Each structure stands twice: as structure tokens, then as C-alpha cells.
Amino acid sequence: MSATRASDRVRAPRQGGGRIPAALLVPSLLTALLALSPIGYLLVRAGEGGLGTAVRVLSRPRTLELAARSVGLAAVVTVLCVAIGVSLAWLVVRTDLPGRRAFGVLAALPLAVPSYVAAYTWVAAVPDISGFTGSVLVLTLCSYPYVYLPVAAALSRMDPAMEEVALSLGRRRFAVVLRQLRPSAAAGGLLVAMYVLAEFGAVSIMRLDVFTTQIYTSYRASFDRTPAAVLGLLLVLITLLVVVAEARTRGRAAYAMRGSPPRGRSVIRLRAKGLALAWSGGLAALAVGFPLVSIGYWLAGGSSTGLDPGELGAAVVATLGVSAAGALLTTALAVPMGIIAARHRGRTAAFLEQSSYAGHSLPGIVIALSFVFFAVRYAEPLYQRSPLLVLAYAVLFLPAAVGAVRASVLQSPPVLEEVARSLGRRPLQTVREVTLPLAFPGVLAGAALVFLTAMKELPATLLLRPTGMETLATQLWTETGSGAYGAAAPYAALLMLLAAIPGFVLGRRSVKEMTAP
Amino acid sequence: MRLTVTEVAKSFGGVPVLQGCSLVVEEGELAAVLGPSGCGKTTLLRIVTGFEQADAGSVRIGDREVTGLPPEKRGVGIVPQEAALFPHLTVARNVGFGLPRGSRDRVAECLELVGLAGFGERMPHELSGGQQQRVALARALAPRPGVVLLDEPFNALDRSLRVTVRDDVRAALKRAGATAVLVTHDQEEALSMADTVAVMREGRIVQEGMPASVYATPHDLGVATFIGEAVVLEAYSTDGVASCTLGDLPHRANGATGPGHVALRPEQFELSEVSGLSGPSEPDAGVHGEVERVEFFGHDAAITVRLDSGNTIRARTRGDVPYRPGHRIGVTVRGPVLFYPE
Numbered sequence: 001m002s003a004t005r006a007s008d009r010v011r012a013p014r015q016g017g018g019r020i021p022a023a024l025l026v027p028s029l030l031t032a033l034l035a036l037s038p039i040g041y042l043l044v045r046a047g048e049g050g051l052g053t054a055v056r057v058l059s060r061p062r063t064l065e066l067a068a069r070s071v072g073l074a075a076v077v078t079v080l081c082v083a084i085g086v087s088l089a090w091l092v093v094r095t096d097l098p099g100r101r102a103f104g105v106l107a108a109l110p111l112a113v114p115s116y117v118a119a120y121t122w123v124a125a126v127p128d129i130s131g132f133t134g135s136v137l138v139l140t141l142c143s144y145p146y147v148y149l150p151v152a153a154a155l156s157r158m159d160p161a162m163e164e165v166a167l168s169l170g171r172r173r174f175a176v177v178l179r180q181l182r183p184s185a186a187a188g189g190l191l192v193a194m195y196v197l198a199e200f201g202a203v204s205i206m207r208l209d210v211f212t213t214q215i216y217t218s219y220r221a222s223f224d225r226t227p228a229a230v231l232g233l234l235l236v237l238i239t240l241l242v243v244v245a246e247a248r249t250r251g252r253a254a255y256a257m258r259g260s261p262p263r264g265r266s267v268i269r270l271r272a273k274g275l276a277l278a279w280s281g282g283l284a285a286l287a288v289g290f291p292l293v294s295i296g297y298w299l300a301g302g303s304s305t306g307l308d309p310g311e312l313g314a315a316v317v318a319t320l321g322v323s324a325a326g327a328l329l330t331t332a333l334a335v336p337m338g339i340i341a342a343r344h345r346g347r348t349a350a351f352l353e354q355s356s357y358a359g360h361s362l363p364g365i366v367i368a369l370s371f372v373f374f375a376v377r378y379a380e381p382l383y384q385r386s387p388l389l390v391l392a393y394a395v396l397f398l399p400a401a402v403g404a405v406r407a408s409v410l411q412s413p414p415v416l417e418e419v420a421r422s423l424g425r426r427p428l429q430t431v432r433e434v435t436l437p438l439a440f441p442g443v444l445a446g447a448a449l450v451f452l453t454a455m456k457e458l459p460a461t462l463l464l465r466p467t468g469m470e471t472l473a474t475q476l477w478t479e480t481g482s483g484a485y486g487a488a489a490p491y492a493a494l495l496m497l498l499a500a501i502p503g504f505v506l507g508r509r510s511v512k513e514m515t516a517p
Numbered sequence: 518m519r520l521t522v523t524e525v526a527k528s529f530g531g532v533p534v535l536q537g538c539s540l541v542v543e544e545g546e547l548a549a550v551l552g553p554s555g556c557g558k559t560t561l562l563r564i565v566t567g568f569e570q571a572d573a574g575s576v577r578i579g580d581r582e583v584t585g586l587p588p589e590k591r592g593v594g595i596v597p598q599e600a601a602l603f604p605h606l607t608v609a610r611n612v613g614f615g616l617p618r619g620s621r622d623r624v625a626e627c628l629e630l631v632g633l634a635g636f637g638e639r640m641p642h643e644l645s646g647g648q649q650q651r652v653a654l655a656r657a658l659a660p661r662p663g664v665v666l667l668d669e670p671f672n673a674l675d676r677s678l679r680v681t682v683r684d685d686v687r688a689a690l691k692r693a694g695a696t697a698v699l700v701t702h703d704q705e706e707a708l709s710m711a712d713t714v715a716v717m718r719e720g721r722i723v724q725e726g727m728p729a730s731v732y733a734t735p736h737d738l739g740v741a742t743f744i745g746e747a748v749v750l751e752a753y754s755t756d757g758v759a760s761c762t763l764g765d766l767p768h769r770a771n772g773a774t775g776p777g778h779v780a781l782r783p784e785q786f787e788l789s790e791v792s793g794l795s796g797p798s799e800p801d802a803g804v805h806g807e808v809e810r811v812e813f814f815g816h817d818a819a820i821t822v823r824l825d826s827g828n829t830i831r832a833r834t835r836g837d838v839p840y841r842p843g844h845r846i847g848v849t850v851r852g853p854v855l856f857y858p859e
Contacts, residue, residue: 413601416601419595422593422594423656423657423660
């Protein structure tokens with residue numbers, strides 16, 4: 001009888017019992033306002049200096065140079081990531097590469113290395129590497145999993161029949177496969193480009209001047225913050241172009257990945273096994289092995305050079321405190337939005353869901369900057385106080401939290417809520433007694449993810465932290481900046497440990513799915 | 518309480534799903550709404566529960582107009598397709614969900630009603646599918662709703678289990694004295710369980726009545742073929758007699774004359790052996806044909822006969838028939854047939 005239900009549903013889009021209850025709608029609208037406020041405030045602030053200032057800032061040769069460097073860096077890293085991601089995915093999913101399961105896990109692991117930690121490990125070992133080359137190296141090694149993961153997923157769900165047909169028609173296998181991988185590779189590549197444009201920590205450790213670092217410098221250097229705002233807006237604009245492009249390819253990529261292959265794939269026998277092993281092994285060594293060894297070296301050899309245990313302890317406590325507060329606030333704000341996104345259709349619901357993604361597409365430094373502007377102007381008591389930092393975390397990590405709530409609400413069927421309504425519960429009581437208790441494990445996992453991510457956050461923390469407060473990330477950044485590599489090592493080690501938890505879980509799960517015969 | 522649905526209309530995106538749909542279920546009655554996939558029965562049910570708003574028409578429960586009320590103010594119990602017990606609550610708390618706190622006696626009473634006394638402390642996943650469905654019924658009945666709606670409640674169950682759960686549910690509903698509407702596409706379920714059957718097609722209730730009378734006098738050819746099996750043949754009617762390939766048959770549609778169709782129930786056919794010698798002119802054997810297929814079900818059998826005229830009929834007989842494919846037999850018709858003019 002699923003046929004009736006399905007056809008009824010097509011004709012009768014579920015309204016989730018009608019209107020969105022005010023108790024969900026009002027907090028969601030406020031959250032949307034909060035999430036969108038950075039863009040709004042940046043516009044206001046940049047406009048205040050008058051069009052003249054904006055034009056002056058934009059037409060400076062320096063601005064053009066920065067734009068060219070940021071875009072160039074993004075382009076080079078993206079191309080390299082696509083090359084590495086596609087080749088590794090192919091080797092792991094389709095060939096008889098020895099130890100391909102292990103390589104599958106290793107290939108996803110760089111996600112667990114915060115880019116500024118990786119930058120620290122390279123600069124600490126090879127000080128000459130800084131600049132453009134060093135930035136490319138570090139960002140490529142940290143970002144290629146964004147291409148590798150979707151491409152490997154697409155490869156493992158590709159219908160082998162299509163390939164066989166093409167082969168029988170005299171086409172080369174690789175050409176056919178490449179064509180089918182284009183959507184997922186493009187989606188992953190654009191994601192890489194987005195992250196590189198927003199990147200702050202690694203490039204600033206590599207002493208490369210790009211948009212984000214220049215925004216930071218110009219914010220630090222002068223009382224006139226209009227130039228920083230204009231630069232921020234320009235960066236947002238460039239990023240938005242990439243976001244739009246990414247959203248477009250994502251739809252098609254998801255389509256290509258839907259469903260599972262009807263039967264097993266043939267394993268392709270590698271001719272140059274040694275070369276393939278060297279390639280996969282070398283990448284794993286550089287992306288995962290090198291940071292670990294480097295941190296280990298400094299921990300063992302250099303911890304005596306000026307590590308203050310009291311400082312480390314204070315940083316741990318501060319990090320835990322602001323991150324926990326951030327996770328709590330973000331999750332609290334995400335619950336009404338996630339429920340609306342899961343259970344309601346219509347323009348309001350769509351607007352609310354999309355507004356929550358602002359944090360995903362805005363560089364952290366830009367969000368932080370707009371919060372600084374706002375506080376200095378309208379909420380002086382909040383300036384350089386932890387509540388403001390916690391609010392910025394909420395904007396930054398709202399997308400992840402809303403996604404987690406939405407997914408966990410979707411896991412229980414709406415009919416349970418309808419039964420509760422029929423038994424006399426009002427919409428909000430239904431949320432409290434049925435929807436939330438059932439979604440609780442997923443919501444909790446989302447909160448944990450936000451907690452772990454907030455502990456690694458650098459640019460917003462750097463700008464908004466209370467005076468005198470250092471987190472693990474800011475302390476690592478400061479020590480590295482002054483060349484105290486030994487003192488930085490414990491911070492780097494702790495950050496790696498924190499970051500490894502979700503990365504490891506993610507990597508293991510996807511590898512299990514993809515390398516299954 | 519009595520449920521009255523009057524002239525309800527609903528369309529989704531310009532596509533009408535319900536048009537002038539009316540239904541009355543008397544107090545304490547179990548009514549089945551029976552219709553094929555996509556006929557609008559689920560939408561009708563969602564309008565009665567308040568999960569959809571009708572574009573036009575009204576819904577009354579007892580003397581109360583509930584058309585504009587939200588679901589929680591209607592007093593309509595629902596038993597969904599897959600039981601949909603709250604997985605995080607015990608059986609007792611599921612049943613007590615619609616009751617004020619501390620209504621332990623009523624919870625025990627309702628569990629007793631569905632034959633699950635003593636199951637209160639189990640969790641839903643510890644129950645079988647049939648037990649879950651009975652808990653869902655107890656949960657719906659506990660607050661003494663004006664009407665209970667059952668949405669294809671036996672679909673998810675094994676065939677073997679379905680009949681017993683069906684009996685249990687009917688018994689519990691009757692003991693509770695509940696007014697109930699069963700939505701289903703399974704005509705056997707509707708005919709065997711319900712006090713009245715409402716046949717739904719393309720967003721309308723086309724016929725309402727007792728199961729036996731709907732079966733005996735279907736409103737039109739569509740209902741005749743949807744409710745039970747029927748053999749449909751072209752015919753021409755004069756003076757209450759329909760002439761068709763099976764001969765001149767008396768029919769019930771008295772006034773109707775002219776071309777049309779007759780519908781015959783499989784149990785109306787009587788088969789008889791024809792001796793090889795006798796020709797088609799043999800008086801009492803009716804029309805002749807050849808046995809094409811014999812389906813044996815134990816207590817009865819279905820025999821497909823290809824008539825000499827070229828038509829094929831499927832007849833129901835006792836199980837102990839001696840016919841085999843290839844046998845020549847005669848076919849006669851017992852009782853009046855159904856005639857529907859063009």
C-alpha cells in the first residue's frame with residue numbers, strides 16, 4: 001500500500017500540521033537575523049565611509065595585488081587537490097593497490113589536521129618554506145580530502161555496466177569514468193576554493209599576505225575600520241561566487257551518487273604498482289605523518305624551551321569554557337531552526353534554513369570583524385568579552401548544528417507527531433514530548449561536533465577573545481609567530497588530538513562504505 | 518459519536534483530490550472507506566483528523582462542528598499504518614499519552630480491552646507487529662475519542678497474522694462502543710470487518726451501505742468489479758431480460774432497456790458435464806465451453822471456462838469438482854444478474 005501513500009504525498013505536500021508555531025518561529029527569526037547580521041553590518045559600515053572611500057580602497061594597486069594572490073592561491077590549491085583527490089579515490093576504490101583500505105582511512109585523515117597546525121609543523125621544520133609555496137603545500141595537503149571523499153563515494157556507486165558498454169564501444173575506460181566524476185570532483189574542488197579563500201591561520205603563519213591577513217592587519221593597524229570592511233565585503237563577494245557555483249554542482253553531484261551499484265565492480269589490476277604505492281604512501285606521509293613527527297620532535301626536544309605549564313592549563317580551561325558555551329548556544333539556537341527545516345515547507349521555512357548557512361559561506365575573519373564593529377559602536381560593554389565570542393561561534397557553527405538537528409528530526413516519522421496531536425497535544429507540547437526526546441542523540445552529537453570545532457577555531461577567537469585570554473589555537477598562533485616552536489608544540493599536540501576525534505570517525509565510516517566489495 | 522462529513526472538497530496545486538465527498542457514520546458503528554490507490558481516502562482521513570484543511574464542506578463529530586479546529590481539539594483517535602508507537606515510552610505510557618497524569622486504571626482497562634493486560638512495562642520494540650497494532654488501538658481509545666480512524670492498520674502485518682489481529686481489533690472496538698472508520702484498499706478486509714462500507718472513487722463516495730447489499734447491488738459497473746469478482750459481458754436488455762452470450766437472463770435493473778453490460782458473480786455459475794454424444798442442442802446444459810484452467814483452493818475451486826462463443830468466464834464451485842482442463846462442460850446461470858445500460 002506504499003503506492004497510495006507515496007502518491008498521496010506527492011499530491012499532498014506535508015505541511016507539518018499547518019502553520020509554524022510561534023514558539024519555534026520567533027526564536028528562529030531572531031537566529032536568522034543574528035546569522036545574517038554580519039553581512040548587513042558590513043554593508044552599513046562600508047557604506048558609511050562613503051562611496052569615495054570604497055572606491056579608493058578598491059582601486060589601490062595593493063588591493064588588486066591581494067585579490068590576485070588570494071584567487072591565485074585558491075586556484076592552484078584547488079587544481080592540486082582535484083588531481084590528488086581523484087587519483088587517490090581511483091586507486092583506493094577501483095584498483096588492487098596493496099593495503100587500499102588502510103590508504104582509504106589515511107586519505108581522509110588530513111581533515112583532522114587543522115591547517116594552521118600543519119603550517120606550524122612545516123615552518124618549525126623548514127623555516128624557508130614560508131610564503132606562497134609553503135601555503136600551497138600546507139593547504140593542499142589539508143584540503144584534498146574535500147575532493148577525495150565525494151569522488152570516492154561517486155566511484156563506489158557508479159554503475160559498472162555503463163563503463164562496460166563504453167569499453168565495448170571502443171572508448172577508453174578512464175575517459176568515461178572521468179566524465180561521470182566531473183560533478184563530484186567539481187563540488188569538492190569548489191569547497192576547497194571556498195576554504196582557501198577564507199583561510200587565515202595557515203597563511204598568516206606562512207607570512208603570506210592575502211585578503212584575510214590584510215583584513216586582520218588593517219583592523220589592528222588603524223582606527224579607521226572602513227578599509228577593513230570594504231576588503232571584507234570584497235572577500236565575501238568572491239566567496240559568494242564560489243558558493244553559488246558550488247551549490248549548483250552539488251545538486252547534480254548528489255544525483256550522480258544516489259543509490260548503490262547493482263552488482264560488484266571489477267577490480268582493475270595496476271601495472272605500475274610501485275609508483276602507485278609511492279604516490280599514496282608519500283601523500284600520507286606528508287599530510288599525516290609529517291605533522292605528527294614534527295610535533296613529536298618538538299615535544300621531545302624542545303618542551304624545555306619556555307613552556308609554562310600554568311599558561312597551558314589556563315589555555316585549556318579557557319578553550320573548554322568558551323567552546324562549551326558556544327556549543328550550548330549554537331545548539332539551542334539550532335533546535336527551532338532544525339525542526340522547522342525538517343518538518344515545514346514553504347517560503348518562511350526555506351528562508352530560515354538558508355539564512356543559517358550564512359556562517360558556512362562567510363570567512364571567519366569577516367564574521368569576527370563585523371562583530372567587532374557592532375560591539376564598538378553599539379555594545380561597548382560586550383567588546384572583548386566572551387559573550388561576543390560565543391555569539392560569533394554561534395553564527396560560524398550554526399550550519400553544522402542546524403544540519404544535525406534537521407537530520408535527527410527527520411529520522412523519526414512525522415506520524416508520531418500526528419498521533420501526539422490527535423491525543424490532545426498542542427504543537428509545542430508535541431515538540432517537547434515527542435520530537436525532541438526522539439531527536440536527542442542526534443542533537444547531542446551535533447553539539448559535540450560544534451564543541452570540538454569551536455576548540456580549533458582561530459580567526460574569530462583571535463579578534464574577539466577577552467584581553468588576556470588565550471585559547472589553544474591563539475596560543476599556538478602567537479608562539480609560532482614569535483618563533484617559539486618548542487613552546488608551541490604542546491598546543492599543537494593537544495589540537496591534533498581534539499581534531500582527530502570527529503575526523504577519525506568520519507574517515508572510518510566512509511571508508512567502510514566505499515571499499516565494501 | 519456520530520461522524521458527519523458533508524460535501525468536503527480539497528485540491529492540491531489545482532488538482533482536485535476530493536470533490537463533494539460526504540459520509541455519515543452512526544454512533545458505535547464501524548465503517549470502512551474502501552477505494553483503490555490514489556482515490557483520496559487518505560486525504561479524507563487527514564481532513565477528519567485536522568491535519569489538512571478542507572477547501573469546502575464541513576466535518577461534525579456528534580453535535581460539534583470541528584471543521585476549523587486543530588487536531589488536538591477534535592477528539593479523534595488515530596491508529597496509523599505502522600502502529601507508530603512512541604519508541605521512547607513504555608507501553609503503559611504510550612497508552613496513557615492522551616490521558617491526564619495518574620490515570621493508571623484507565624491504562625490497565627484499555628490494555629485489558631485489547632488483550633494485552635500485563636504488557637504495560639514493556640518497550641514497543643519488544644512487541645510483535647500485531648501486539649504493537651493493538652497497543653496503538655488502546656492508545657487511541659484511552660481518552661474515549663468521539664471517533665477512531667484506522668488508516669490501513671493491517672498492512673504492515675503478515676498475511677497469516679492479519680486475520681486474527683483484524684478480529685481482535687473489531688472485538689475491542691465493539692466492546693469499547695467506539696465509532697470507527699477503517700480506511701483500506703483491501704475489499705476482503707472491508708467486507709468482513711465493517712458494519713457499513715463506503716466505496717470511494719476519484720474523490721467521491723460512490724456507494725454506501727451494508728457489505729452484503731453493496732455486494733449484491735453495486736451502484737455501477739465500476740463498483741461491481743471493484744467489490745468482489747465479476748464476469749462482465751456485453752448485453753441487450755428488453756423487459757427485464759438481458760440477452761447475452763450466456764442466453765436470456767433475468768436482471769434487477771427493471772426499467773432499463775437497450776444496450777449495456779451484465780455483471781455476474783462467479784458463484785452464480787452452475788457447471789454440468791456434457792456427454793460427448795449430445796450436441797449443443799441439449800436442453801438443460803445451457804451454453805457449452807471447454808475447461809481452460811482449474812485452481813484448487815481446498816474448500817472451493819475456481820474454474821476458467823472458454824465458451825464456444827469466444828468469451829471466457831471464471832466460476833466458483835465446490836472443491837471436489839471432477840473437471841480437468843480440456844473437458845467439455847455446460848454453463849448455466851443461477852439467479853438474477855446485474856445489468857448496467859450504456
